[in-house]
């Protein structure tokens with residue numbers, strides 16, 4: 001494909017993304033499948049342009065006078081992000097072959113006008129409707145938090161399934177496959193792949209055999225903290241109340257199992273592998289005094305539960321999959337019996353915008369308020385399951401106070417029998433590194449912890465911990 005034809009393709013992919021709800025990644029894959037003439041370099045160039053536009057969409061819409069179509073955004077990105085002079089942009093819009101048609105007078109004047117003074121939300125790159133929340137949440141740091149959330153490409157984080165293998169031996173395996181895994185700083189079970197282009201993790205033998213899962217380090221941390229210090233016995237009951245795709249279900253399941261093989265943990269290190277906090281923490285693990293527990297994974301969407309099944313199988317772990325009614329019906333037999341109820345509530349997903357920037361521009365004005373109300377309803381239902389003395393973990397992948405502090409404040413007012421559990425008192429997880437144990441307690445505000453791309457180099461997450469009075 002010519003460079004011009006790639007631009008036209010990127011514009012059409014952007015239009016498809018704007019018209020639907022599918023992730024940009026899925027739309028790009030579908031475009032590639034429908035246009036077999038495009039080679040891998042073409043597909044990469046198109047994807048790069050699409051993500052470049054999605055990350056800067058607010059600024060580009062602003063610069064193009066409010067136009068939101070793919071063509072206008074691509075033209076804006078050539079001028080404002082790539083800094084191409086007008087003549088080059090015109091040459092790419094000569095209207096030849098499969099390239100885009102020539103620039104209109106208005107488009108030409110838009111890209112030559114310069115940006116002028118940008119409102120704060122435009123230069124920070126956030127949708128306008130979350131800016132007030134960001135300012136209230138992060139104070140002076142709000143625009144730095146916003147930039148880190150929207151701008152950089154996020155690395156791929158893996159969670160090693162410690163019930164099947166060890167971090168060191170998986171690192172050796174991935175290194176032998178030509179990758180460059182680095183231990184994650186906070187999760188002792190994590191490995192980070194920063195390579196460009198991103199590797200196809202699903203094609204790796206380690207993935208197919210269930211030794212690794214793709215899971216952001218922030219998601220690993222909140223799961224380890226939720227279960228930290230709990231002793232899981234065959235009588236223990238853990239409920240993953242909003243199991244969704246099952247990412248945290250798998251981590252919850254593994255957390256309660258002994259490590260695969262203590263000897264594997266101290267397996268020879270791969271060449272170039274320098275031990276770090278994470279690796280040493282993994283090496284220091286002893287098989288925990290755990291012989292299992294009953295894990296119940298719930299959701300209101302059957303298809304999501306169905307999708308967990310093969311993941312459980314691959315990971316070699318088990319869970320009861322339960323479909324919930326919208327009123328929480330379907331798990332009454334566990335009322336007052338669960339040692340841990342993990343509520344990974346539906347949310348704006350704003351903490352993952354660095355991975356899915358398209359979602360930022362899909363957020364509707366009333367959506368956050370609707371989610372806040374839903375989160376409270378789900379908490380009201382889920383807490384019935386917690387046994388006296390049991391633990392509740394509330395988690396979101398949102399950056400917004402309305403879905404985090406505001407939801408938990410309202411919950412606490414309505415449920416005084418749920419005592420806040422300081423994060424500093426819940427750090428005794430063998431899956432956390434020493435660095436995490438040292439720093440996460442002080443990074444938390446009591447029982448509430450925020451993770452973010454700018455502060456912890458993870459996706460944005462929020463965790464609040466409670467204990468039901470005995």
Ligand SMILES: C[S@@+](CC[C@H](N)C(=O)[O-])C[C@H]1O[C@@H](n2cnc3c(N)ncnc32)[C@H](O)[C@@H]1O
Pocket residue numbers: 241242243244245246247248249298299300301304324325326328344345346347378
């Ligand atoms: C943030 S996602 C969960 C992600 C999942 N825990 C993971 O790690 O992959 C929230 C999930 O809550 C589910 N959900 C929505 N309303 C619910 C309700 N009333 N009760 C329980 N789950 C609900 C959604 O279907 C969605 O799968």
